[in-house]
Amino acid sequence: MPRPMTQTEKILAAxxxxxxxxxxxxxSINLDLVMANELSAAVAITEFRKIKGATKVxxxxxxxxxxxxxxxxxDIATATLSKMMRDFATEQHIENYFxxxxxxxxxxxxxENGMVGPGETIxxxxxxxxxxxxxxxFATGVGSTDIAAAFALGExxxxxxxxxxxxxxxxxxxxxxxxxxxxxTIAELxxxxxxxxxxxxxxxxxxxxxxxxxxTMANMAIEAGAKNGIFPVDAVTExxxxxxxxxxxxxxxxxxxxxxxxxxxxxxxxxxxxxxxPWLPENTRNASELSDIDIQQAVIGTCTNGRIEDMxxxxxxxxxxxVHPSVRAIVIPGSQKVYSQCxxxxxxxxxxxxxxxxxxxxxxxxxxxxxxxxxxxERCISTxxxxxxxxxxxxxxxxxxTGPYVxxxxxxxxxxxxxxxxEAAKVVA
Amino acid sequence: xxxxxTAHKYGxxxxxxxxxxxxxxxxxxxxxxGRHALEDLDANFVKKAKPGDLIVADTNxxxxxxxxxxxxxxxxxxxxxxxxxxxxxxxxxxCINTGLPIFECPQGVDGINDGDKITVDxxxxxxRNETTGKEFRATQFPPxxxxxxxxxxxxxxxxxxxxxxxxxxxxx
Ligand code: SF4
Numbered sequence: 001m002p003r004p005m006t007q008t009e010k011i012l013a014a015x016x017x018x019x020x021x022x023x024x025x026x027x028s029i030n031l032d033l034v035m036a037n038e039l040s041a042a043v044a045i046t047e048f049r050k051i052k053g054a055t056k057v058x059x060x061x062x063x064x065x066x067x068x069x070x071x072x073x074x075d076i077a078t079a080t081l082s083k084m085m086r087d088f089a090t091e092q093h094i095e096n097y098f099x100x101x102x103x104x105x106x107x108x109x110x111x112e113n114g115m116v117g118p119g120e121t122i123x124x125x126x127x128x129x130x131x132x133x134x135x136x137x138f139a140t141g142v143g144s145t146d147i148a149a150a151f152a153l154g155e156x157x158x159x160x161x162x163x164x165x166x167x168x169x170x171x172x173x174x175x176x177x178x179x180x181x182x183x184x185t186i187a188e189l190x191x192x193x194x195x196x197x198x199x200x201x202x203x204x205x206x207x208x209x210x211x212x213x214x215x216t217m218a219n220m221a222i223e224a225g226a227k228n229g230i231f232p233v234d235a236v237t238e239x240x241x242x243x244x245x246x247x248x249x250x251x252x253x254x255x256x257x258x259x260x261x262x263x264x265x266x267x268x269x270x271x272x273x274x275x276x277x278p279w280l281p282e283n284t285r286n287a288s289e290l291s292d293i294d295i296q297q298a299v300i301g302t303c304t305n306g307r308i309e310d311m312x313x314x315x316x317x318x319x320x321x322x323v324h325p326s327v328r329a330i331v332i333p334g335s336q337k338v339y340s341q342c343x344x345x346x347x348x349x350x351x352x353x354x355x356x357x358x359x360x361x362x363x364x365x366x367x368x369x370x371x372x373x374x375x376x377x378e379r380c381i382s383t384x385x386x387x388x389x390x391x392x393x394x395x396x397x398x399x400x401x402t403g404p405y406v407x408x409x410x411x412x413x414x415x416x417x418x419x420x421x422x423e424a425a426k427v428v429a
Numbered sequence: 430x431x432x433x434x435t436a437h438k439y440g441x442x443x444x445x446x447x448x449x450x451x452x453x454x455x456x457x458x459x460x461x462x463g464r465h466a467l468e469d470l471d472a473n474f475v476k477k478a479k480p481g482d483l484i485v486a487d488t489n490x491x492x493x494x495x496x497x498x499x500x501x502x503x504x505x506x507x508x509x510x511x512x513x514x515x516x517x518x519x520x521x522x523x524c525i526n527t528g529l530p531i532f533e534c535p536q537g538v539d540g541i542n543d544g545d546k547i548t549v550d551x552x553x554x555x556x557r558n559e560t561t562g563k564e565f566r567a568t569q570f571p572p573x574x575x576x577x578x579x580x581x582x583x584x585x586x587x588x589x590x591x592x593x594x595x596x597x598x599x600x601x
Binding site: 026039040043050051052053054069070075077124126127141142143145146148149152153155159191195225227280367368369373386388393 | 444451455456457469494495497500515519522573574577582583591592594
C-alpha cells in the first residue's frame with residue numbers, strides 16, 4: 001500500500017511515475033498542458049531558441065498560446081511581442097493559439113474550451129495558472145525559462161508541496177460570493193501563509209459552489225503564496241467537463257488519512273462582503289465599514305471574476321441604475337464567449353444603459369497595461385486579484401479588491417459599499 | 430564566486446509589481462529593464478545602487494506575478510544577489526533559472542543594516558557583514574538545485590535530458 005496522500009500528491013505521483021510522493025521530495029513530472037501569454041511567451045521563445053538540440057516543441061497539441069495582457073495591442077512594443085508568439089504558433093504547428101476575437105484572458109479561455117481537466121498537470125507562464133485547480137487539476141505558474149524548458153521536454157522539476165486544508169463551514173449570506181471567501185482566506189493565512197505549499201478547499205460550502213466560483217478561489221491561491229490551490233472533483237466538476245467537452249480525465253481524491261500540514265476552518269456564516277485595501281490582498285475589511293472611501297473607477301472582469309456568473313452578479317446590481325457621475329465603470333467580459341453570452345442575456349444592454357464602458361476581453365487595467373490606467377491619487381474598486389503599489393497605474397493610485405456585487409454597488413454609490421448599503425442609500429433618497 | 434557590495438535593505442513582501450511595474454513589461458532588454466528596477470518602491474534605488482551591490486529583504490521577496498523580467502531587471506540594474514528571509518516560489522525558480530544568486534538567511538537579514546558592506550561566498554553560503562564583522566550562513570539549496578546551478582542553469586539541464594531521451598529513443 002502506498003502511503004496515504006492528498007489529491008495534489010496523488011496527481012504529482014502519477015505524473016512522476018511513482019507509487020507515492022511526500023512533501024519536500026524533488027521530482028520531475030510529465031505535463032499535460034503548457035500555457036503562455038504574449039508576455040511570457042516572448043521571453044520563453046527567445047530562451048527556447050537557445051536550447052541546443054531543440055528545434056521542435058515536444059508536443060504541439062499540449063501547448064496553448066493566448067494573447068491577453070495588452071490586447072488588442074496597445075503599442076508597437078506589445079504588437080511585436082504578440083507577433084513573436086503568433087509566428088511561433090505557425091512555425092511549430094500549435095493549433096491552440098487563441099487569436100483576439102476568438103479568445104480572451106487565458107484563464108477564462110482554456111477551461112471553457114475543454115483544455116483543462118481533473119487530475120491533469122498544467123503549467124503556465126502566468127502566476128494565476130493556479131485557476132485550473134478549480135476543476136481539480138494540479139496547476140501552477142512559472143517563469144519563461146521554465147516554459148521554454150517545458151516546450152522542449154514536456155517535463156518540469158518541482159518540490160512536492162505540503163498541503164494546507166481549508167474547511168468552509170456554515171452557509172453563505174446574501175451577496176457573499178466565492179471572492180469574499182478567498183479574500184477572507186488570504187486574510188486568515190497572510191500573503192505568505194501558504195508559501196511553497198498547496199491549498200485544498202473543502203467543506204460543505206464548497207460543495208455548493210459553482211465551478212466559476214471555484215476558479216475564482218483557485219485563481220487567488222498564489223495570493224497566499226501557494227504553489228497550487230485545488231478543489232475536490234464532484235458532480236459539479238463532472239457536469240462542467242461534460243458541458244465543455246472535456247473527456248478522458250482521471251479523478252483523484254485525497255485519502256481520508258492523508259497528512260496535512262495545517263487545517264484552517266472558516267465559518268462562512270459570519271463572512272460579509274469583503275474588500276482588500278491597498279497594498280496587499282490580505283488587508284481585508286467588511287465592505288459595509290468603508291463608506292468613507294470615495295472611488296473614481298470600478299473595474300469588473302479579469303481572470304478572477306470575468307466569467308458569465310460574475311457578469312450576471314454585476315448586472316443584477318446595475319440593472320436600471322446609473323453609475324455615479326464621478327465614477328468610470330469598466331466592464332470587461334473575460335472571453336469572447338462570455339462577451340457573446342452577455343449580449344444574448346441582455347447584460348450588455350444593462351451595462352451600457354447604466355453608463356459603463358463595455359470592453360472587449362483583455363487583461364487591460366488589471367496589470368496597469370491599458371483600458372483604464374489610474375492617475376496620481378485615484379482610487380479604483382476592482383474585481384481583480386492584486387492591489388500592490390502601482391499595480392493599475394500611478395504609484396500613488398490605489399486598488400481595492402472585491403467581488404462583482406460590491407464593485408457594481410460601489411460604482412453606483414461613488415464610494416465603497418455593498419448591495420445592502422446601496423439599498424439603504426436608495427431608501428434615504 | 431564572491432559577491433561584495435553595499436546592502437540595500439527593504440521590508441516584507443516586496444512584490445514583482447514594484448520590482449518591475451507592469452507598464453515596463455513590454456520591454457525585454459535587461460539594461461532597459463534595469464533602469465526601472467524597484468522604481469515604485471524606492472525611486473532612488475537605481476541612482477544609488479552601484480554594480481555589484483546586494484539587496485537584503487525580509488520575508489516573501491518577489492511575491493506576485495510570474496514575470497521573469499523581475500529577476501532580469503535586478504540583474505540589469507547591476508544587482509549581484511539578493512539575501513532574504515524567504516522568497517516567493519516563482520521568483521525563487523526564476524532566479525535559479527536566470528542565474529541571479531539568492532540566499533535564504535533570516536539571521537543575516539536581521540544582522541545587516543541598510544548601507545552595510547557585505548561579502549557573500551556564493552559557493553558555501555557564508556554571508557559576512559564587513560561593517561560589523563558578523564558572519565551568517567544561508568540555507569543550503571537542495572542537492573538537485575545545486576546540480577542545476579552547477580550544470581549552468583535549467584537550459585543546459587534540458588539539453589542533457591534531450592540527449593538522454595534521444596538515445597533512449599534510438600535504443601527502443
Ligand atoms: S486578468 Fe490580471 S491577473 Fe489575470 S492574467 Fe490578466 S493580468 Fe494577470
